[in-house]
Amino acid sequence: MNKSKVFVIGLGLIGGSLAKALKGNETLYITGFDPKKETMEAALDLGVIDRAEPDIPTGASEADLIILSAPISGILDTLDVLAKVTLKPGVIITDTGSTKRVIRDKANQVLGSEACYIGGHPMAGSHKSGVFASKADLFENAFYFITPEDGEDKAKIRQLEEWLSATRAKMMTIDPETHDQVVGIISHFPHIVASALVHQLNRNPANKELDLPRLAAGGFRDITRIASSDPYLWQDITMHNHDVLLKLFDDWEQVLHTIKQQLVQHDSTSVYSFFEKAKNIRDQFPVKKTGILPPSFDLYLDIPDEPCEISKVTGIIGKANISIININVIELRESVSGVLRLFFQSESARDQAMRLLKDHHYNTYLID
Missing domain, CATH: 3.40.50.720 (NAD(P)-binding Rossmann-like Domain)
Incomplete structure (x- = not known):
């Protein structure tokens, strides 16, 4: 042939x-x-x-x-x-x-x-x-x-x-023009925002006194995850889509200016609407779909503060030949259920691990 x-x-x-x-x-x-x-x-x-x-x-x-x-x-x-x-x-x-x-x-x-x-x-x-x-x-x-x-x-x-x-x-x-606009909105600009949030945390004078990176290990870590990407790659991407990104900066600055003015004016009704509209839009996103940003397959669970408890969890998962790519003990749980976060390479691996842990009477959680 x-x-x-x-x-x-x-x-x-x-x-x-x-x-x-x-x-x-x-x-x-x-x-x-x-x-x-x-x-x-x-x-x-x-x-x-x-x-x-x-x-x-x-x-x-x-x-x-x-x-x-x-x-x-x-x-x-x-x-x-x-x-x-x-x-x-x-x-x-x-x-x-x-x-x-x-x-x-x-x-x-x-x-x-x-x-x-x-x-x-x-x-x-x-x-x-x-x-x-x-x-x-x-x-x-x-x-x-x-x-x-x-x-x-x-x-x-x-x-x-x-x-x-x-x-x-x-x-x-x-077409190429639409592509660059789409990935600018959903991928390229979010990388800039995530990196900017990390810079903002690092510039805060409370950083040294309170160990802000440790406190930021919950929700802040999630929304800035993509800031850990290869700097050379993202310099290359942003420089070659700069005109789209500059327009998005104008839009972003308008959004921030609007919510800032609402706070200055103590306009609680408008502030509520700001968060309500964002929630309603976010809640309409497809669940468990592969999107433009790299996915994260994480599982949260409760474990007692006892010796060898983490090794029991990893042993249950390891015996099933499921790889865990990272583990995080969550100390700041303002918006997260569970005290242990396990990172997996695929959705199927995460879901299999979740079933195994439930069989061993662990409480597990997913966060969309």
Whole structure:
């Protein structure tokens, strides 16, 4: 059987997971390249790819599908390299970048007419990184944006979606401008807000006296979780979607100004409406759905303050071969039920652990 050749450039968590998922399609032959030699060797040893390529031109010249998986700046640089390569007529080039307009513009500028660029953005991630963390089901049930331009060859779009169907992701086709606006609102700007909240806590003069980070381990920790993301990655993302973010800053400042003025005026009715409207909107969000921000699969439970009690809990879960990725003893429980918080890599692992602990008469809680 003649197999279509897929060339994945960048074999970290996303690129490696895409390669693994696409290997589930028996009609595809997966090759790969990574600038880190040890990563490429590991990808080959782990069976992530079928063949390692010595360089980008060699792998790209015979590929039917080229996937660019790197930070946005790296994708832009790789497009310059591909512009100098004689590619197969009709080759499809896609990417995994978090913003689409700047990559689309670069592709239109440097690629020849024989190559078909169709942007892509799989909305999934993990607390781990690198090829060793890659897994074939990383994108299952997650949103996967496909961002063709108006007038794009529909047969090419269908072909790309058919190949990517091995990821079992939920494909969503939108234009690059809409994509950047959407992820700016729901992903990029929230990262800025979360980081700003951490800066605000750190600037507070009570920080040293009261150990605010320890007190902030409850709800504050939850709403600022994404501030722990890779700084280089988020510098790259925000700089390449800056115009959308600057507009969102104007909107955000208006929201803050409004609630500030309501407090200045002691307008309790308006303050109540501010929180009521937010609650009503938030309560309409889908429950247990994979969204744009990385999900958190946490389980809370009550345990008595007795020796070896935590080890009993972890032993129950460990005997079932369920991995716990982190544990947190909650001291500030203003809005949280339970005294122990367990972090899991997937919803199914969390739910299985919850059933086991309930069988052992532990009180467990989920927080939507």
